Amino acid sequence: MDTIFALATVPGRSAIAVMRLSGPATGTVLAHLAGALPPPRRASRRTLRDTSAEPLDDALVLWLPGPASYTGEDSAELHLHGGTAVVEGVGAALVALGARPAEAGEFTRRAVLNGRMDLTAAEGVIDLIEAETAAQARQALRLAGGGLASLVQGWAERLTALLARQEALIEFEEEDLPGSLDAAIESGVTELAEQIAIRLVTDNGAERIRDGLDIAILGAPNAGKSSLLNALVGREAAIVSARAGTTRDIVESRLILAGLPAVLADTAGLREAGDEIEAEGVRRALHRGEAADIVLAVLVCEASPDPATLALMARRPCVVVANKADLGGPVPDGAIPVSAVTGQGLGLLRARLQAEAALLAPSTGAALLSRPRHRAALRDTLAQLGEAQAALLPELRADALREALRALGRLTGRVGAEDILDRIFAEFCIGK
Ligand SMILES: Nc1nc2c(c(=O)[nH]1)N(C=O)[C@@H](CNc1ccc(C(=O)N[C@@H](CCC(=O)O)C(=O)O)cc1)CN2
Ligand SMILES: Nc1nc2c(ncn2[C@@H]2O[C@H](COP(=O)(O)OP(=O)(O)OP(=O)(O)O)[C@@H](O)[C@H]2O)c(=O)[nH]1
Numbered sequence: 001m002d003t004i005f006a007l008a009t010v011p012g013r014s015a016i017a018v019m020r021l022s023g024p025a026t027g028t029v030l031a032h033l034a035g036a037l038p039p040p041r042r043a044s045r046r047t048l049r050d051t052s053a054e055p056l057d058d059a060l061v062l063w064l065p066g067p068a069s070y071t072g073e074d075s076a077e078l079h080l081h082g083g084t085a086v087v088e089g090v091g092a093a094l095v096a097l098g099a100r101p102a103e104a105g106e107f108t109r110r111a112v113l114n115g116r117m118d119l120t121a122a123e124g125v126i127d128l129i130e131a132e133t134a135a136q137a138r139q140a141l142r143l144a145g146g147g148l149a150s151l152v153q154g155w156a157e158r159l160t161a162l163l164a165r166q167e168a169l170i171e172f173e174e175e176d177l178p179g180s181l182d183a184a185i186e187s188g189v190t191e192l193a194e195q196i197a198i199r200l201v202t203d204n205g206a207e208r209i210r211d212g213l214d215i216a217i218l219g220a221p222n223a224g225k226s227s228l229l230n231a232l233v234g235r236e237a238a239i240v241s242a243r244a245g246t247t248r249d250i251v252e253s254r255l256i257l258a259g260l261p262a263v264l265a266d267t268a269g270l271r272e273a274g275d276e277i278e279a280e281g282v283r284r285a286l287h288r289g290e291a292a293d294i295v296l297a298v299l300v301c302e303a304s305p306d307p308a309t310l311a312l313m314a315r316r317p318c319v320v321v322a323n324k325a326d327l328g329g330p331v332p333d334g335a336i337p338v339s340a341v342t343g344q345g346l347g348l349l350r351a352r353l354q355a356e357a358a359l360l361a362p363s364t365g366a367a368l369l370s371r372p373r374h375r376a377a378l379r380d381t382l383a384q385l386g387e388a389q390a391a392l393l394p395e396l397r398a399d400a401l402r403e404a405l406r407a408l409g410r411l412t413g414r415v416g417a418e419d420i421l422d423r424i425f426a427e428f429c430i431g432k
């Protein structure tokens with residue numbers, strides 16, 4: 001196993017730069033660099049020197065011997081003075097001492113390999129680093145802390161026990177095993193399937209919290225869609241003009257709604273287009289609308305909605321505004337009167353969008369299934385539990401239970417065949 005190092009902080013001009021090391025040679029590398037090994041798990045100030053004893057930095061050094069470290073291997077941290085020259089000098093010395101630069105994610109990959117965390121916790125670590133809102137960070141921290149890992153671990157243990165009973169039933173059919181065994185497996189499988197299914201339903205907003213919401217602004221040309229985008233995000237993101245058909249490309253801008261990140265997409269006005277460029281813009285607008293989590297339909301106070309917007313409003317979750325309220329005129333039923341020019345009604349619109357977002361991504365405080373992979377693995381597990389329930393032969397039922405366990409194992413990257421055998425003999429004390 002190589003000994004790896006990487007800058008753990010952003011490169012460039014900074015107060016401090018943290019260099020991280022991990023792998024079997026960490027102790028010897030650190031002893032060379034710092035003169036001797038400092039006491040473990042304690043911040044020590046040391047002069048770092050290169051292989052010709054030339055001083056590189058006056059640093060704070062942490063020696064973190066495994067297996068308690070983040071990676072589970074001998075590790076160290078060097079808190080250096082920031083800046084490229086010091087960092088590059090220390091990097092060169094580390095290479096000279098036999099370490100190599102780490103690949104992206106390699107520390108966490110090692111943590112998974114060494115059983116310090118499971119795959120879902122590693123995903124949580126990545127999500128935590130990428131989180132842009134408080135809700136995202138909370139969800140990621142729960143995942144990184146093993147929230148899903150321990151849930152799945154519990155399910156896997158129950159499943160392993162059920163499989164162990166099933167295996168024993170097959171192997172010792174001739175012997176006297178309690179007649180209730182089969183019924184116990186049946187009810188156990190049903191209960192487990194119910195709990196997994198419930199989790200799939202209740203965690204229904206986690207992916208949206210992680211990925212953010214897609215909101216598409218749609219409406220007739222000149223309705224003021226681009227003006228509204230600019231007003232909502234507080235900058236001139238899209239071109240506004242009095243001419244109908246100004247916007248052709250989709251203009252995206254980020255917005256945070258009640259802790260949820262959202263992308264607001266301004267689109268071309270919907271109409272029978274004058275030229276092929278505009279026609280392509282309209283096609284893209286409709287496509288974006290069909291895929292959006294929320295459609296922000298922009299009508300104009302005195303005008304009635306165009307048919308394309310009406311059709312989309314019927315299909316997608318929708319917030320309808322009647323723009324140019326400053327000009328007066330009747331407001332269509334159910335629409336919020338707003339003015340992109342005076343700012344009238346924008347607070348109300350924001351509140352409506354937040355309410356809609358909260359509906360789509362309820363932050364229940366316990367959502368963990370934040371990736372399609374999580375859902376897919378649990379759906380596979382459920383399908384196999386269904387097979388087990390339907391199986392007429394004990395062998396087929398055991399096969400299905402084993403497949404269900406594999407699906408959970410794929411989720412965490414953990415469960416192996418060894419576990420199952422251990423459980424069989426531990427639970428039944430058969431003796432040979
Ligand atoms: N400086 C620093 N800050 C950091 C990290 C880090 O690695 N270094 N982390 C990394 O992502 C996060 C915290 N996660 C951590 C995970 C494990 C250990 C750890 O195992 N430390 C000691 C054991 C401490 C103990 O006595 O319990 C060790 O390595 O021996 C430390 C931090 C965020 N902040
Ligand atoms: N009085 C008034 N004028 C507005 C309002 N919102 C937009 N306008 C004007 O309406 C015209 C069209 O605005 P845009 O934002 O470009 O309209 P759009 O819907 O993006 O138009 P296309 O991109 O062509 O589809 C511009 O002259 C704006 O200044 C409003 O609330 N009140």
Ligand SMILES: [Mg+2]
Nearest residue numbers: 225226246247
């Ligand atoms: Mg526009």
